[in-house]
Amino acid sequence: MYVTLRDRPDDAGTSRTRIAVRRVSGTVVLLGTVSLLTDVSSEMVASILPLYLTAVVGLSPIAYGFLDGMYQGVSALVRIAGGYVGDRGQRPKWVAVTGYGASALSRLAMLPAAGFAAITAVVTVDRLGKGLRTAPRDSLIAAASQPDVLGRAFGVHRALDTLGAAIGPLVAFALFAAVPGSYDSIFVVSFAFAIAGVAVLVLLVPDLPTAAGAARATLREVFSEIGGRGRRRPLLAAALLGLLTIGDGFLYLLLQERDDFTARYFPLLYVGTNVAYLALAVPLGLLADRVGRGRVLVAGHLALLGGYLLAALPSSGVGGTLAVLLLLGTFYAATDGVLAALVSRLVAARARGSGIAAAQTTVALARFAASVLFGLLWTVQGPRPALLLFAALLAVAVPVAAWLLRGIDRPTSATRPDARPGEVPA
């Protein structure tokens, strides 16, 4: 099902992206567009939410922090359910529609929601939607793509997704310039973007059955698919690496303690990482297709290790800060979509959503545990020793993960589709 979209969005970026897009199925580009629109919607709200909650609703930022903490747990737990329901019904599209729809409606609910409890409920619905849709969407991407371009397909999707995340705050800013202080305008426009995303999904994305003609996977079969031989080791590797992946918030904190310039432009740190991620998602996806997804996944953690070490330096000025952001962006580009591509190949089509969800949730929970652990260490030892310890552990974990992932993917050369599958020496 290879379609070259004639009316591609103009902002698909570089010529390299364009070539990549040409080899990627239209469904993937459409799903990327859905994610782009949805991310514009969610990021425009996210960028003004702290201000709104503190200035208009009158919450203290501490209460906002509590709200923010709920984001992570809720999303991770619903993810598996979304993956399983998508597999079970063999219609992941409609599970994804439910997820995107819930998030869209939550934007509108922001209008009357004033007060801590109401806003908590709205944010929770939004996050539930996000958790629900992720795995079915990724299994649709996998179902719509040839195995040898999976990395590229996920790279294209994640690049579009990140582009949306970068556009969102700009839209919010433009609206605030036009109608100062009108938070309602932000919510309404955000809702429009979310509806546009849902509409593209409902009307244009084909309802691909993820397992053509196969019997429905029972829960037991799904479990054996996920935890079966050959799947355990990659999950273990992902968990191991995840346990040493601390939230980038910590790195940003360290960076902003070094100099006031970084502190002043703190919100831009996230943007910098996103820009690097956006630029590298497709190239690293291509690379993963060529040299092996496991290798790129492992190498991405070397970039993270570099980021740790640079952030632990006493001070390296603006250049050092930018280098950390570039390394973080590289890490995300080499792991996020690549992990989904890697798992898609390992799990039978009928349990693909559950498999992807299991891997993503494993990573999310491991990273959450890492953040808690790191926070404790940070408290007891101070930030730098804690970071150096994590860096040392990561340096040990990378080769172990490489060993666990040895031979996990057969190199599929994009230029030679008839290439003989062979073992990848790790």
Added chain:
Amino acid sequence: MSGRVGGLGPRARLTALAVVLLVAFLSAGGYVWRARQDLTAVQATATGAPTRDDLAVVRDVPHLVFRNTALGADYGRVAMVPLSAPAGPRAVTDASCERVYATRDEAICLSADRGLLTTYRARLLGADWSVRRDLPLVGTPSRARLSPDGSLVATTTFVFGDSYANPGQFSTRTVISRTAGEVIGDVERFPLVVDGAVVTAVDKNLWGVTFADDDRFYATAASGGKTWLVEGSLAARRVTALREDAECPSLSPDRTRIAFKKHGDLPPGRWRLAVYDLATGTETLLAETRSVDDQVEWLDDTRIIYALPRSGAGTATSDIWSTPADGRGAPELLVSDAWSPAVVR
């Protein structure tokens, strides 16, 4: 893009999509356009609150300085009313501040430069509301105080921070400077003593300074989910906990009591105002039962004042209320459309 979705052909699907997109974005555009019209209409017609032009006169009597939140051209500007007629017309200055505090001779103003990336500034203003100097400021303005003699200034901002349960959580940064120029620095770095032991946790936060004199101050310290009322000394460079569960303290003019907000067993993000007697250690809950998230100010030795947001039509309006410091009586509206009060006696 093969296959029929929902029984519609490709053309019908594209048409439906075009219709949805048009309706969604035109409606949203219309909404924004109307909001803009309303705003200009409001700005054109909103006279805000009644104003007066005799700024100098108001400044020479005991008066209340606050951020004007009456919709209109003066929204966000610093204004003042005489304490003798708080509900009467307000004199508006040229200074725009998110958070303001004033003494007779100067004011501290935390302001926002809204842009693609909103940055905030802390400026010391003279008696004529002109900028005397810029102070270091990082993060979102939260609290500002001057010492009684005007020699010290404290600002609290929220920067992202140290909670390990979620790396996205804010933490505070509280900087004390001498108004003459020297930056004393982030008092969060002072050792915190609780029950005789130094708390070394890095998730330590300190915010909401209120000054007793040109050396001693009270503030809130927090670590590991607990908060304390702390007493600090700039000379000794340490802060000591006096009691648990007290935030945003404010010292009474006679320096015998501290008003603060306590969390108790309320749901997250809600507080109750209380007054703590420094000599006896007794605590009195005040008559205000609504949740107050503000550093209160003392109107005199018997009443405290604080701002409460008003859930209006999507606009950031607020009022200043007062309630007796002995826990009796009931809250009364003092100044409508106002925020961040400071009493200049």
